[in-house]
Each structure stands twice: as C-alpha cells, then as structure tokens.
Amino acid sequence: MSESLFSFEPVQLPANAVALRDEVRLFVAEHIKAAAFDPRLNAWGTRHPAFSRACGAMGYIGMCWPKRYGGHERSALERFVVIEELLAAGAPVGCHWVADRQSGTQILRHGSEEAKQTIIPKIVKGECYFSIGMSEPDSGSDLAAVRCRARRIEGGWQITGSKVWTSAAHMAHYLILLARTQAVEEDRHAGLTQFIVDTSEPGFATRPIYNLYGAHEFNEVILDNYFVPDAMVLGEVGQGWRLVTGELAFERSGPDRFMSTFQLLLDSIRQLSQAGDADRQCLQDLGRLIVHLSSLRRMSSSIAGKLERGENPAIEAALVKDLGTAFEREVPEVFRRLLAIEPSMGSSAAYDENLGMSLLRSPSFTLRGGTREILRGMIARGLGLR
Ligand SMILES: Cc1cc2nc3c(=O)[nH]c(=O)nc-3n(C[C@H](O)[C@H](O)[C@H](O)COP(=O)(O)OP(=O)(O)OC[C@H]3O[C@@H](n4cnc5c(N)ncnc54)[C@H](O)[C@@H]3O)c2cc1C
CATH class of the missing domain: 1.20.140.10 (Butyryl-CoA Dehydrogenase, subunit A, domain 3)
Incomplete structure (x- = not known):
C-alpha cells in the first residue's frame, strides 16, 4: 500500500479567529433582527444581492486574497470561522459563494494581470458573481470528455458548444469554463483549457432547467461563436485538466x-x-x-x-x-x-x-x-x- 495516506491533523484556532466568530454572530443577528433575511436551508444556494454586498463591506469575501486586489490577507482559519458562522446562521450567501470559494482563487493563481485587476475587486465587494462551467450533456463525471470547442482566432479564442446543470448561470456575471483547445489524442487529459467567460458578451445564452421541486436554479448554457480575449485565458493553453482538478479541491x-x-x-x-x-x-x-x-x-x-x-x-x-x-x-x-x-x-x-x-x-x-x-x-x- 502507498505511503501517501491522508491525514487530518487537529488545528487550534488562533485568538483572532475566535474573536472573529463573535463579530460574525453579531453581524448576522443584526441582519435577522432587521428582517434582512430569514435563516434558510441550503444557505449557500440562496441568493440575496444586498446581503452579499453587506458581507463584502464587512471584509467577509476574498478574506485570504492579496490586499492589492482588494483582498484582506487573513488566514484560511479565519475564513473557515466566517464561512462556518454564516452557514450555521442560514445566511443567504449564494450570490458571491462560487466566486469567493473557487473562481477568485483560480483567477489569482492562474489569471492575467488584467483579469485580476478588473474582476477580483468586484468579487471582494460582493458585486460580481460566478458560475461553474464544467459539466456537459455527456461529460459530468468524465470531465476529460468535454466537447465544448475553443478555436484559436486573432487576439483570442472562439468557443462553440454547450454546458449543462450550470447553477445560477442566468444570474452570473462570469463563468469559468472548461473547453477543448486541441483534438483528443492519446492522452485524454491533454488539450483542455479554462476560460473566463463574460455572460454579457454576444454569443452567450442560457436556457432554464427546472429541478425536482420546480425551481429554476440551474441551466443549459449555449456558446455560439463566443469570443474570449487572450487576457481571459487561465493558465497555459492545454493545461486545463491540472487547473480544473485544483479548482475542484476548493469546491469540495x-x-x-x-x-x-x-x-x-x-x-x-x-x-x-x-x-x-x-x-x-x-x-x-x-x-x-x-x-x-x-x-x-x-x-x-x-x-x-x-x-x-x-x-x-x-x-x-x-x-x-x-x-x-x-x-x-x-x-x-x-x-x-x-x-x-x-x-x-x-x-x-x-x-x-x-x-x-x-x-x-x-x-x-x-x-x-x-x-x-x-x-x-x-x-x-x-x-x-x-
Ligand atoms: C444541484 C446540482 C448543481 C450542479 N451545478 C453544476 C454547476 O454549477 N456546474 C457544473 O459544471 N456542473 C454542475 N452540476 C453537475 C454535476 O457536477 C454532475 O451532475 C456530476 O458531476 C455527475 O455528472 P453526470 O450528471 O453527467 O452523471 P454521470 O457522470 O453520467 O454519472 C451517472 C452515474 O454513474 C456513476 N459513474 C460515472 N462514472 C463512473 C466511474 N468512473 N466509476 C463509477 N461510477 C461512475 C456516477 O457516480 C453516477 O452515479 C450540478 C449538479 C447538481 C445535481
């Protein structure tokens, strides 16, 4: 058996994380008292733009990100406490959730300077929402089978294809989307690339998919000759598999x-x-x-x-x-x-x-x-x- 067994070392929360817990409890109690929201099940799927802006104003979004992009350079343990308290209170954090949990970090790690400067400060304020563009009709678990195709053109890439089950794409400002930039060869994981897709640009459309209880939470996303400039490519072209698996670790x-x-x-x-x-x-x-x-x-x-x-x-x-x-x-x-x-x-x-x-x-x-x-x-x- 391999030596790489996993480990879960206990952590001791630092004193500032403990103090932060009291601050977040007070923040949510005041919002509940002012009837700004009712505690909800599935809080991170519940969207409330004003509450996301309030979280941004408190410094609860982009907590571990660099200050030069608007972040707060706090520790992952402080972030853990804030997240835990917001969820325990059933607070409606859905608008900014995906951007804060994974997309912003992905852009900071792999994005261009232009992408960092234009997008990260808006996420931190709770004003910019992201969706996840991974699954397709025949590639959910098997992401390496994605067929959404990006073709090199002058100044960027042209994407054509569709995604499914894309949660809240109809409300998002951007998606991080996985597409095939090179035909499938021997290595199925090669030739994939992640792109930042601006939902307000031409060639982007969504169609609602209604879930088991009749709500419109996820969508089909259609890209029709959609143009992505080079500045909105994440990482190196063809390295999308490595990037997407890193993103999933944050998601899980x-x-x-x-x-x-x-x-x-x-x-x-x-x-x-x-x-x-x-x-x-x-x-x-x-x-x-x-x-x-x-x-x-x-x-x-x-x-x-x-x-x-x-x-x-x-x-x-x-x-x-x-x-x-x-x-x-x-x-x-x-x-x-x-x-x-x-x-x-x-x-x-x-x-x-x-x-x-x-x-x-x-x-x-x-x-x-x-x-x-x-x-x-x-x-x-x-x-x-x-
Ligand atoms: C509420 C909800 C929100 C979602 N939001 C998003 C989103 O925002 N963005 C996005 O990209 N996707 C989203 N998804 C899609 C989700 O990630 C996929 O449904 C999931 O990855 C499974 O893919 P699939 O539906 O294609 O099922 P399939 O991959 O077809 O799998 C069907 C069944 O076969 C099993 N199976 C498949 N391959 C194997 C294997 N190799 N070994 C053993 N068993 C296997 C699976 O476990 C499953 O039980 C969402 C899904 C739900 C339910």
Missing part, C-alpha cells in the same frame, strides 16, 4: 459540504423538545448525528489548516465531501422517522415545508461537485488501493 472541502440541512437539524431538535417525547432511540439517533457533525467539522477545519500551510488536500477534500454530503442527506431522513409530521410542499407550517423541501433537495447533495462513486475512486487512489 468546506463546511458547505455538510451544512446544507443544518437549519433543519436545529429546527428538528426544537420540534422534538416541544413534543417532549424523545425516547432512547431518538436520543441515540440525535447523538449519532451530532457526533458525525463534530467529526466533519474537525476534518474540514484540518483542511483549512492544510490550505494555510500551502498543502494540496485534494484527497482529504474528497473524503470530507463524501462523508459530509451523506450526512446532510441523512438529516431529513432521520427526522422524518422521529417526528410524527408529514413532510409537505406548500404547507402553512414552516417546519413541514422545510422537511419536504429538504427531502426533495437532498438527492442532489451527493451529485453536485462530483458524485460519491467518483470521490470514492479518488479516496481509494489516495489509500493506494487503485
């Missing part, structure tokens, strides 16, 4: 991968205590969920510590996403069993509706960002089993 490791149903967990505990009939089985089930949650928290904070030290925790991130999304799926199933409440859509009782909504949403948790089978393949490789 954070508390967003186990906190989508955290508000339901809190509300369910309140329901149980009001009903006053928690038996031994119920307490055991609750205890198991809480222990899982605290283990996931510790693993995810350990990854923030690795990022702080400049390590690449891609395999650890896959493990957190696999276990975390299984946890967030399990929460509604456990309480559906424990409470004599009928989950329902359109119910006047908020809890019944949240339970119904969580049940309809939860199958997607283990798909978005990479399916469990794919993650387990990566984990097996990390363990030296493949």
Whole structure:
C-alpha cells in the first residue's frame, strides 16, 4: 500500500479567529433582527444581492486574497470561522459563494494581470458573481470528455458548444469554463483549457432547467461563436485538466459540504423538545448525528489548516465531501422517522415545508461537485488501493 495516506491533523484556532466568530454572530443577528433575511436551508444556494454586498463591506469575501486586489490577507482559519458562522446562521450567501470559494482563487493563481485587476475587486465587494462551467450533456463525471470547442482566432479564442446543470448561470456575471483547445489524442487529459467567460458578451445564452421541486436554479448554457480575449485565458493553453482538478479541491472541502440541512437539524431538535417525547432511540439517533457533525467539522477545519500551510488536500477534500454530503442527506431522513409530521410542499407550517423541501433537495447533495462513486475512486487512489 502507498505511503501517501491522508491525514487530518487537529488545528487550534488562533485568538483572532475566535474573536472573529463573535463579530460574525453579531453581524448576522443584526441582519435577522432587521428582517434582512430569514435563516434558510441550503444557505449557500440562496441568493440575496444586498446581503452579499453587506458581507463584502464587512471584509467577509476574498478574506485570504492579496490586499492589492482588494483582498484582506487573513488566514484560511479565519475564513473557515466566517464561512462556518454564516452557514450555521442560514445566511443567504449564494450570490458571491462560487466566486469567493473557487473562481477568485483560480483567477489569482492562474489569471492575467488584467483579469485580476478588473474582476477580483468586484468579487471582494460582493458585486460580481460566478458560475461553474464544467459539466456537459455527456461529460459530468468524465470531465476529460468535454466537447465544448475553443478555436484559436486573432487576439483570442472562439468557443462553440454547450454546458449543462450550470447553477445560477442566468444570474452570473462570469463563468469559468472548461473547453477543448486541441483534438483528443492519446492522452485524454491533454488539450483542455479554462476560460473566463463574460455572460454579457454576444454569443452567450442560457436556457432554464427546472429541478425536482420546480425551481429554476440551474441551466443549459449555449456558446455560439463566443469570443474570449487572450487576457481571459487561465493558465497555459492545454493545461486545463491540472487547473480544473485544483479548482475542484476548493469546491469540495468546506463546511458547505455538510451544512446544507443544518437549519433543519436545529429546527428538528426544537420540534422534538416541544413534543417532549424523545425516547432512547431518538436520543441515540440525535447523538449519532451530532457526533458525525463534530467529526466533519474537525476534518474540514484540518483542511483549512492544510490550505494555510500551502498543502494540496485534494484527497482529504474528497473524503470530507463524501462523508459530509451523506450526512446532510441523512438529516431529513432521520427526522422524518422521529417526528410524527408529514413532510409537505406548500404547507402553512414552516417546519413541514422545510422537511419536504429538504427531502426533495437532498438527492442532489451527493451529485453536485462530483458524485460519491467518483470521490470514492479518488479516496481509494489516495489509500493506494487503485
Ligand atoms: C444541484 C446540482 C448543481 C450542479 N451545478 C453544476 C454547476 O454549477 N456546474 C457544473 O459544471 N456542473 C454542475 N452540476 C453537475 C454535476 O457536477 C454532475 O451532475 C456530476 O458531476 C455527475 O455528472 P453526470 O450528471 O453527467 O452523471 P454521470 O457522470 O453520467 O454519472 C451517472 C452515474 O454513474 C456513476 N459513474 C460515472 N462514472 C463512473 C466511474 N468512473 N466509476 C463509477 N461510477 C461512475 C456516477 O457516480 C453516477 O452515479 C450540478 C449538479 C447538481 C445535481
């Protein structure tokens, strides 16, 4: 077996991260008191432009990015605390989420100076939203099969093709899009490139795809002879596979991968205590969920510590996403069993509706960002089993 087993060293939060936690709690409490938002399930998929701007004004976006582009040069552990508190409060952070979690970092690492200067300061203010342009009709898990094609023309690239399941592309200012810049040869991973696509330019269109509960959250994206200038190419042409796998590590490791149903967990505990009939089985089930949650928290904070030290925790991130999304799926199933409440859509009782909504949403948790089978393949490789 390989020596490269993963590790989750415990981290000690620095004193400034602890102080920051109190600050964020106060910030969200004031917004809830002012009725600026209701705590929501799936907070990072809930979009609220004014709240994103307020997060920007507080310095909660681009926390680890360089000051010369508007960032705050704070630590990954401080960022972890802010993210965790916003999600725990069910705050609607969806507008800026993808840009802050992965796209901005990708641009800072691999983008041109022009891209950094024009885009990063707007992200930091909470005014610029990104979507992820990876999946296509026949290439979700198998990203190397992308067929969206970029052709070299004077001054840049012309892209033609389509993407699917592109969350919030109809509201985004930009996408980071993976396209094929060279025909498939022996190495399927060669000849791919990432581009920054401005959604306001000609040749870009979206069509809604309605999800299981009838909402328009994701889209089909169509690119028709869409022009990307050279300044909006990420990294070296043909190196897109390396870039996209690096981006996925950022997408997979954070508390967003186990906190989508955290508000339901809190509300369910309140329901149980009001009903006053928690038996031994119920307490055991609750205890198991809480222990899982605290283990996931510790693993995810350990990854923030690795990022702080400049390590690449891609395999650890896959493990957190696999276990975390299984946890967030399990929460509604456990309480559906424990409470004599009928989950329902359109119910006047908020809890019944949240339970119904969580049940309809939860199958997607283990798909978005990479399916469990794919993650387990990566984990097996990390363990030296493949
Ligand atoms: C809510 C939601 C939001 C999304 N948002 C975005 C977005 O913003 N941008 C974006 O680009 N994509 C997005 N996606 C797409 C998502 O990343 C893909 O659905 C996912 O990667 C799986 O791809 P697929 O749907 O093509 O399924 P497939 O790849 O066809 O897989 C079908 C099944 O086969 C299994 N399978 C496939 N290959 C293997 C293998 N090698 N070994 C074992 N099993 C395998 C899979 O695990 C899965 O169970 C979103 C998806 C959802 C549900």
